[in-house]
Amino acid sequence: MDCRQLLIDAGLRMINASLTVETWGNISFRDISTGNIYITPSGMDYVACRCDDILVYKLDGAKLEGERKPSIELDLHLSIMRSRPEINAVIHTHPVYSMVFACLKQNIPLIMDEAAQSLGEEIRVAEYALPGSPELAANCVAALGENGYACLLQSHGAVCIGESMKAAFRTAKVLELTAQIYHMCRQIGEPVPISKENIAVMRDYFRNKYGQGK
Ligand SMILES: [Zn+2]
Structure with a gap:
């Protein structure tokens, strides 16, 4: 697809x-x-957006095509693509339950098997920096680390990444579900995070063996 x-x-x-x-x-x-x-x-309405409105850049930030102003977070997207060559899709979202923890500046532990399989690591909150700033881009890259597939931006939102657009959306959906369930768990008790060892096993299985034809 184009x-x-x-x-x-x-x-x-x-x-x-x-x-x-x-x-x-x-x-x-x-x-x-x-x-x-x-x-x-x-700042364009997603429903009104057309192919001509999309911008194209080289990895070093040189603009190749597009008349519009790019997303204010261009630097954040390019910084992630530079630091994680295996990643091809980045989605920056503002979903409700993830935002709760972003505003509390609280990490979200991996408390469910789906989260362990697809989010990679505990969800860390990137240090606050103004939207669109080089500091925010650097803080986000640091929060994702070498193996994370999602992080929160303090008082702002979430960043979800994947090898494909499909994988990045899976990350985004599982992150918000995890944040919602973690929030609900904490109303009645203290949820138990999955051990680092079991996270590593499930992550490997999901990446390399899960599904048909692997
Ligand atoms: Zn934002």
């Missing part, structure tokens, strides 16, 4: 799944055949 259309569809999916509201959030995708990064424009 990379521009992939981003248009992803924007609609993000809105329809209540992973953000209005024009907040942003999405990028790396075309592995060229290495170019496609990103959503700044």
Whole structure:
């Protein structure tokens, strides 16, 4: 599928799944055949967005195509793509339950098997920095680390990544579900995190053996 259309569809999916509201959030995708990064424009209604509104950048930040202003978080997306070469899709969301923990500046432990399989590591909260700043990009890369697939941005939102757009959306859905269940658990007790050893086993199984044909 055309990379521009992939981003248009992803924007609609993000809105329809209540992973953000209005024009907040942003999405990028790396075309592995060229290495170019496609990103959503700044502050545009996802329903109104067309292929011509998508911008294209080189990994070093040089603009290749697009008339619109890019997402304010361009630097954050490019920084993740540079630090994690295996990652080809980045979704920045503002979902309710994840935001609760982002605002409390509390990490979310991996308390469910789905979370251990697809989120990779405990969900860390990146240190606060202003939206669009180079500091926020650096803090986000640090919070994701070498193996994490999601992190929270303090008082702001979430960042979910994957080898494909499909994988990044799975991360986004599982993160919000984990945040919701963690929140509910804490109303009546203290949930028990899964051990590091079992997280490693499940993560490996999910990445390398789960599903048909592996
Ligand atoms: Zn945001």
